[in-house]
Amino acid sequence: MxxxxxxxxxxxxxxxxxxxxxxxxxxxxxxxxxxxxxxxxxxxxxxxxxxxxxxxxxxxxxxxxxxxxxxxxxxGPAGEEPRRTPGGRIDRDAADAIFAERQAETEDAPGDWRAWFRLAVAYHDARDTPRARKAMQRAITLHDSAPADA
Missing domain, CATH: 1.10.287 (Helix Hairpins)
Incomplete structure (x- = not known):
C-alpha cells in the first residue's frame, strides 16, 4: 500500500x-x-x-x-520466493535458477499470459527491468486479447 x-x-x-x-x-x-x-x-x-x-x-x-x-x-499466494541475502536482496544465483525455469515454461506455452507474467517477475528478480517490462507488456496483451471464457 x-x-x-x-x-x-x-x-x-x-x-x-x-x-x-x-x-x-x-x-x-x-x-x-x-x-x-x-x-x-x-x-x-x-x-x-x-x-x-x-x-x-x-x-x-x-x-x-x-x-x-x-x-x-x-x-493462491505467490509460489516460490527466491532466497535472499542477509541484507534482504534477492540472491542472484537463486533468481537465475528460477528465471531458467520460467523461461522454459514460457517457451513451452508462448500464448499463455500467466507464463509471461511469471517470466516478467523472474526478469525483475534477476534485476533485468527492461526485459521484465517487455514480458509484462506481452502478458497484458495476451490477457486482454484472450476470449473472456478462456
Whole structure:
C-alpha cells in the first residue's frame, strides 16, 4: 500500500509541476517577443509530453496489478520466493535458477499470459527491468486479447 501512496503523491506533484510549467509557457507566449514565444511553445509542449508518459506508465502499472490480482485469485499466494541475502536482496544465483525455469515454461506455452507474467517477475528478480517490462507488456496483451471464457 505504501507504494501506491508514494506513486499517487509523486504523480500529483508532477501534475502540479506540469501546470506551473504550462502557465509559464502561456505567459512567455503572451510576451510577443519571438525568442520568448519559442521558449513558451516548448514550455507548453513539455507538460503535454510528460502527461502522456505519466498516463502511459499509470495504465501499465494498473494493468500489471490487475493481472497480479487475477493470478493470486487463481493460484493462491505467490509460489516460490527466491532466497535472499542477509541484507534482504534477492540472491542472484537463486533468481537465475528460477528465471531458467520460467523461461522454459514460457517457451513451452508462448500464448499463455500467466507464463509471461511469471517470466516478467523472474526478469525483475534477476534485476533485468527492461526485459521484465517487455514480458509484462506481452502478458497484458495476451490477457486482454484472450476470449473472456478462456
Amino acid at each position: 505504501g507504494g501506491k501512496i508514494t506513486y499517487f503523491f509523486l504523480a500529483t506533484v508532477l501534475v502540479l509541476v506540469f501546470g506551473v510549467v504550462a502557465m509559464e509557457g502561456v505567459l512567455l507566449l503572451l510576451t510577443g517577443e519571438p525568442a520568448a514565444m519559442g521558449m513558451g511553445a516548448v514550455a507548453f509542449a513539455l507538460p503535454v509530453i510528460g502527461a502522456w508518459f505519466l498516463w502511459h506508465n499509470t495504465r501499465f502499472a494498473r494493468s500489471a496489478h490487475r493481472l497480479a490480482r487475477e493470478m493470486a485469485a487463481e493460484e
